[in-house]
Amino acid sequence: MLRGVRGRLTLTIIGLVALTSLVLGVAAYAYVATSLRDQQVEAARDLTNFNVSVLAAERVPPGTARDDRRWKSLVDAFTLRGVTGTVVDFGDGDPFASGLDATSDFRQLSPSLRSIAEGGSIGYERLTVDGRSLLVTAARRAPDEPTFYFFFDASEVEGAIQRLGQALAVGGLVLVLVAAVVARALARRLLDPVRSAGNAAERMATGDLSARLDVESGDEFGRWAASFNRMAASLEATVAELRAAEARERRFVADVSHELRTPLTALVNEASMLKEHLDDVPPGGRRVGELLVADIARLRALVDDLMEVSRFDAAAEQLQPTEFDLETFVRAVVRAHAPDAGVAIGPHAGQVVADRRRLERVIGNLLDNARVHGEGAPIEVAVDLTGDVRGKGELLVAVLDRGPGVPPDELPLVFERFHKADPSRHLGGSGLGLAIAREHSRLLGGELTAAPRTGGGMRFELRVPVTRSLPMGDGTVTGDEQAGAALEPNTETAT
Amino acid sequence: MAARILLVEDDPSIREITTLGLTAAGYEISTAPDGRAGLALFRAEPPDAVVLDVMLPVLDGLSVARAIRAESSVPIVMLTARTDTFDVVAGLEAGADDYVRKPFELPELLARLRAALRRTSDASPAVLRLGPLEIDEGGHSVRRDGREVTLSHTEFRLLAELARRPGQVLTRDLLLDRVWGYDYLGDSRLVDVAIQRLRSKVEVDPANPQLILTVRGAGYKASRPDPGS
Numbered sequence: 138m139l140r141g142v143r144g145r146l147t148l149t150i151i152g153l154v155a156l157t158s159l160v161l162g163v164a165a166y167a168y169v170a171t172s173l174r175d176q177q178v179e180a181a182r183d184l185t186n187f188n189v190s191v192l193a194a195e196r197v198p199p200g201t202a203r204d205d206r207r208w209k210s211l212v213d214a215f216t217l218r219g220v221t222g223t224v225v226d227f228g229d230g231d232p233f234a235s236g237l238d239a240t241s242d243f244r245q246l247s248p249s250l251r252s253i254a255e256g257g258s259i260g261y262e263r264l265t266v267d268g269r270s271l272l273v274t275a276a277r278r279a280p281d282e283p284t285f286y287f288f289f290d291a292s293e294v295e296g297a298i299q300r301l302g303q304a305l306a307v308g309g310l311v312l313v314l315v316a317a318v319v320a321r322a323l324a325r326r327l328l329d330p331v332r333s334a335g336n337a338a339e340r341m342a343t344g345d346l347s348a349r350l351d352v353e354s355g356d357e358f359g360r361w362a363a364s365f366n367r368m369a370a371s372l373e374a375t376v377a378e379l380r381a382a383e384a385r386e387r388r389f390v391a392d393v394s395h396e397l398r399t400p401l402t403a404l405v406n407e408a409s410m411l412k413e414h415l416d417d418v419p420p421g422g423r424r425v426g427e428l429l430v431a432d433i434a435r436l437r438a439l440v441d442d443l444m445e446v447s448r449f450d451a452a453a454e455q456l457q458p459t460e461f462d463l464e465t466f467v468r469a470v471v472r473a474h475a476p477d478a479g480v481a482i483g484p485h486a487g488q489v490v491a492d493r494r495r496l497e498r499v500i501g502n503l504l505d506n507a508r509v510h511g512e513g514a515p516i517e518v519a520v521d522l523t524g525d526v527r528g529k530g531e532l533l534v535a536v537l538d539r540g541p542g543v544p545p546d547e548l549p550l551v552f553e554r555f556h557k558a559d560p561s562r563h564l565g566g567s568g569l570g571l572a573i574a575r576e577h578s579r580l581l582g583g584e585l586t587a588a589p590r591t592g593g594g595m596r597f598e599l600r601v602p603v604t605r606s607l608p609m610g611d612g613t614v615t616g617d618e619q620a621g622a623a624l625e626p627n628t629e630t631a632t
Numbered sequence: 633m634a635a636r637i638l639l640v641e642d643d644p645s646i647r648e649i650t651t652l653g654l655t656a657a658g659y660e661i662s663t664a665p666d667g668r669a670g671l672a673l674f675r676a677e678p679p680d681a682v683v684l685d686v687m688l689p690v691l692d693g694l695s696v697a698r699a700i701r702a703e704s705s706v707p708i709v710m711l712t713a714r715t716d717t718f719d720v721v722a723g724l725e726a727g728a729d730d731y732v733r734k735p736f737e738l739p740e741l742l743a744r745l746r747a748a749l750r751r752t753s754d755a756s757p758a759v760l761r762l763g764p765l766e767i768d769e770g771g772h773s774v775r776r777d778g779r780e781v782t783l784s785h786t787e788f789r790l791l792a793e794l795a796r797r798p799g800q801v802l803t804r805d806l807l808l809d810r811v812w813g814y815d816y817l818g819d820s821r822l823v824d825v826a827i828q829r830l831r832s833k834v835e836v837d838p839a840n841p842q843l844i845l846t847v848r849g850a851g852y853k854a855s856r857p858d859p860g861s
Contacts, residue, residue, distance in 0.1 A: 395713060398713050398734040398735055399643045399646065399713070399734065400643075400645065401734075401735040402643070402646050402711075402734045402735040402736060403643060403645030403646045403649055404735075405735045405736070405737055406646070406649040406650060406653055406736075406737065406738050407645075407649050409653075409737050409738050409739070410649065410652060410653060410656075410738070437735055440735065441735075457820060457821070459804060459805070459820050460803065460850065461805065494819075
């Protein structure tokens with residue numbers, strides 16, 4: 138969810154806010170804590186100074202014995218002035234203590250505090266005992282006098298500092314959360330144009346050239362969206378133009394081949410009559426007549442193929458499945474297109490339901506192609522059915538020649554319209570036969586492939602789904618003789 | 633006696649060369665360059681068969697076919713420039729019996745004409761019965777409950793083929809062979825459209841046929857006589 142530019146943008150904003158609030162919070166915390174503590178130390182020092190220099194000097198003169206009652210009253214006076222605990226260290230290892238746990242707290246003090254006090258200055262130290270924050274000051278009047286340690290309760294100040302820290306932390310966290318929400322919204326808003334542009338581009342990629350962007354603002358995104366829209370509009374216009382041109386072209390091909398039919402019909406019949414009377418033509422004109430007849434046949438084949446191709450382009454083709462006997466059919470097609478071809482019928486061939494006319498066009502065109510390119514070498518046709526005896530099956534037809542074959546890099550092109558294997562050779566044929574064969578194969582839901590044949594030549598293979606059926610038994614007449622209740626799928630029926 | 637053929641075709645070259653070819657094949661030809669002239673000639677000198685271009689000036693081929701079929705059972709072979717379903721089926725529904733695709737070669741047209749002119753394939757004409765129908769093969773007539781039903785030659789032959797084998801399924805291929813003379817790759821639409829036309833003439837309710845039944849995936853059959861009758 139946080140991937141991509143939007144995620145990175147969101148994370149960056151959150152990071153910046155977090156860093157800023159952390160720095161500000163830490164600085165504020167440090168400043169406030171330091172000044173609070175300094176104030177406290179200052180007040181403690183003042184009181185210590187007053188206690189030692191004024192109170193102690195007034196009430197306990199130098200040289201007073203340690204068991205004198207005046208020490209006790211002095212310490213009471215200290216307590217009255219706000220000291221939580223007092224320790225008077227006479228340097229004999231038995232300090233006089235007053236206030237809560239003052240004796241044990243005293244033992245935790247560092248030696249440096251003592252040496253500062255013995256040096257004549259006022260020292261202080263912070264101490265935490267059992268969660269209690271204490272500020273301890275130390276001072277003495279004169280080198281041979283006892284050292285005073287005053288314990289002040291610092292928990293109020295420390296508590297305040299702690300609460301400040303908590304408040305700052307909570308505030309920072311809230312800030313980061315708010316930043317996260319704002320950052321996501323901001324990133325979404327910023328990147329919305331990018332997202333909708335992405336969607337629009339995706340729509341265009343899938344063929345919807347009418348996709349456009351909303352030009353909402355005058356900023357960079359708005360200008361970009363306007364450019365995108367201009368690009369899309371010009372692309373759409375160009376594609377529409379190309380499609381119209383293509384449609385015109387196809388229409389033109391259809392019209393041309395259609396218009397050619399009438400004169401061609403006359404030509405074809407004139408040629409066929411001329412052919413019958415060629416013997417009556419003087420020798421000088423006979424060869425010309427022969428050529429004319431052959432060329433008209435070629436022209437007819439080309440126009441027929443063009444018509445067929447333009448019907449594919451018009452998508453006016455419908456399947457017409459009928460039931461027929463596979464072997465009879467294949468032998469008839471071979472007889473019509475390449476009578477010398479060897480035919481191998483597989484053991485499973487039988488009655489099938491398929492669009493026979495289309496199959497005839499595919500197999501016939503493959504045979505024509507093999508005949509034209511096969512250089513007189515024998516053509517072989519192999520036919521078989523796979524699948525269940527009844528129901529769905531696959532028809533497999535292989536047409537093999539021993540012609541020069543096709544270079545591997547040209548193999549994918551053999552089914553292109555007007556692809557010529559060798560432009561320098563004129564072998565006849567319209568150049569549309571294999572293209573037509575493939576179109577029919579597709580319409581049949583099958584597949585037509587070309588591959589080099591081992592030992593030279595080509596192997597064209599057609600695979601088409603067909604419905605298999607047994608020869609009609611009861612009461613069906615499939616020829617002059619009735620096919621009986623035949624159970625073998627391979628039973629031949631006379632036709 | 634030579635069969636008389638009426639050729640209605642607007643292209644003069646096709647008209648002339650086809651006339652030459654058909655004459656050489658032994659037919660007697662009359663020609664017309666447009667639909668109206670063709671129809672007039674048909675009425676003036678009734679031919680044995682009509683070869684009709686679909687795209688004709690003045691009156692188009694489909695209209696001519698309908699007009700001829702309304703008054704005659706003569707075989708009509710259509711010349712079509714396209715093999716699209718629309719053209720072929722429209723022509724057959726208008727009453728044509730068969731079609732030849734342009735550019736055709738004379739032998740194709742001759743084969744279609746010969747098949748269309750063949751009267752009956754059976755050597756021993758008989759009177760067949762199919763439900764209320766009485767089919768006289770010799771007299772080439774059909775009566776339904778005593779009343780004459782007008783059928784085209786093709787429709788008649790189709791009915792006779794079916795009625796001769798009541799209860800047996802006849803595949804479209806077989807019918808194409810027997811009635812139209814195709815021995816290889818005939819157009820099964822010829823059968824389907826002719827069956828429709830036939831039903832519209834002999835069935836009480838053509839949408840719910842009782843005499844000529846469709847056998848899905850196989851072909852057609854004539855209904856068997858009721859066991860009781």
